[in-house]
Amino acid sequence: MRTTRGKPTYERIVLGDSKIGEAMAEALALEEQVDRYAHRFHTYPAGLHPDAARDLLQLFEGERVLDPFCGGGTVPVEVRAAGRIALGQDLSTIALRVARARTASPDEAFLTRLRSRARKLTAIAREAREDPPEQVYQGVHEWYAPHALWELESIRQGISESEEDLKPLLKALFSSILIKVSWRRSDTSGGRERHHRPAGTTAILFHKKTRELARHLAAYRDAIPEGTPEAKLRIGDARHLRLEDPVQLILTSPPYPGTYDYLPLQHLRRIWFMEDRHDEAHEIGSRRSWRAGGKQARRDWAGASAEWTTSAAAALEPGGHLVVVIGDGLTPAGPIDSSQVTEQAARVAGLENVARASLERPDHARGTSRWEHVFAFRKPLS
Ligand SMILES: C[S@@+](CC[C@H](N)C(=O)[O-])C[C@H]1O[C@@H](n2cnc3c(N)ncnc32)[C@H](O)[C@@H]1O
Incomplete structure (x- = not known):
């Protein structure tokens, strides 16, 4: 076993632009607990590591930065801290409430x-x-x-x-x-x-x-640097982004296939807030979809991945980057490799590969290991 800076790692693969790939691998390996800003004020499943978000942001240019699966808001928080324009979207009303609170900067x-x-x-x-x-x-x-x-x-x-x-x-x-x-x-x-x-x-x-x-x-x-605008965060399906202006960078972590049921996990909170649950059918890659049948779930997830990636590509300015952090799935039907579907979705969306970093990590609870990946894609100039 080797250790990058941070998490213990068995294997590490870096492909494409080696400078970006190595830096992405370092960011992905971070694991020390961070008590910066309001990152820890509210638990949220599978939150991105705040330092990973900060370091990945630094690797790519662009003022307007979108996270279409913003969850509890880790990326928008760091985008504003860097003095850039933060845009975010998520299907979950609970996530949005957390993300809005974490990105607030009241007097x-x-x-x-x-x-x-x-x-x-x-x-x-x-x-x-x-x-x-x-x-x-x-x-x-x-x-x-x-x-x-x-x-x-x-x-x-x-x-x-x-x-x-x-x-x-x-x-x-x-x-x-x-x-x-x-x-x-x-x-x-x-x-x-x-x-x-x-x-x-x-x-x-x-x-x-x-x-x-x-x-x-x-x-x-x-x-936050003076003049940085408020974050613009809204409820919505990542497959249907509706932005007024294009963005230069999309940094996001979509659901890892078959790992969580993000919306049902919030059921106690939703009852307290008297919210209905009509949106659960739109959740991508949920664990429950794999319980219903492996083959169909895989097809649906691959289709949804192509759809959101195409929508993200349309929102990007030519030359802009899409950076995706995703892990392999731990589905009831067995492990699922996320890398092929992610790369295929980017191809369908007309994006070019820039770099990829993948880390294999021990999963002590299950006596096995698990890969996590970060991909950088670019929208061609013409
Ligand atoms: C890995 S989590 C994102 C965590 C986030 N990066 C953070 O640091 O908190 C994936 C998110 O995708 C959201 N999600 C699932 N299906 C979605 C869809 N169709 N459109 C938008 N968001 C969706 C879930 O609600 C969940 O918040």
Whole structure:
């Protein structure tokens, strides 16, 4: 086993432009925990490593940078920090709420109002004794101790009565504690683990999270070069990008095939926010699609990959780059190599290969190894 800077690696393949390929391999190998900006304020499955996003961005020019699978917003956060124009899209409303909160750079007066509102909501929640409305209660009560349920409902209610401009950040904060105070094992596991936490801890956690987020956003605001525009993030399918102007760079990490069910994983949060689930059918490469049948799932995923890559290519300026971080799949039907489908999708979209870096990593939990790749493609000048 060899070690690049960072994660332990068995094998490493670099193809194409060796300078870019080697630098991409280094970025992909990073694994140290980062506490910069609001990167850690809200868990999000399969988030890109913030330093990898930062280093990959530095390798490619271009002012307008898009991430069509922006998830919790790692790429847009780093794009703004670099003084560039951040654009993002994702199918998940939960992801967008997190990404918008992480890319915000409010002034001090706003943050003071945010802290003060959260303090008030916390004090009220500590005395709360009211269950959520029936439609929420039915879906969530099995996952929480009664006092956690009362405190959460009080905060939810308090947010709905807060000033309009504070609501997005308050909702993101609420979202950030929903799994932590539940009996669900983690964001990516539906397992149940009952534990005892004293009454009041849910409300206190909300307050603590608010103070932390305010501190991180203040540091972020001060780090962003003057004149950098706000991030433009929207809900939507990556196969149908609708941009007003072309972009010079797309840096993204689409779902690894058969690895997660991104939208259903958020089901507790979606019930608390009273959202419907009509969008789940549009999720690309979901784990559940492989459960229904390997061959069809592979065909659908390959087709969807070609579609989003074609849409991305159309959004690029000639000479612009598409950089894709993707891992091989761990599907119920066995492992899936992502590299062939990704390269085929780029060919279909009329993009040229620039470089590729692939790292083989040990997967101790399954006693095997797994490849992760980063590809750089370019849109031809004519
Ligand atoms: C690997 S995650 C991205 C993580 C992100 N880079 C981050 O750091 O948080 C893949 C994302 O693709 C989104 N997704 C799945 N199907 C989609 C589609 N058809 N259009 C847009 N986004 C989709 C999921 O909601 C998920 O957030």
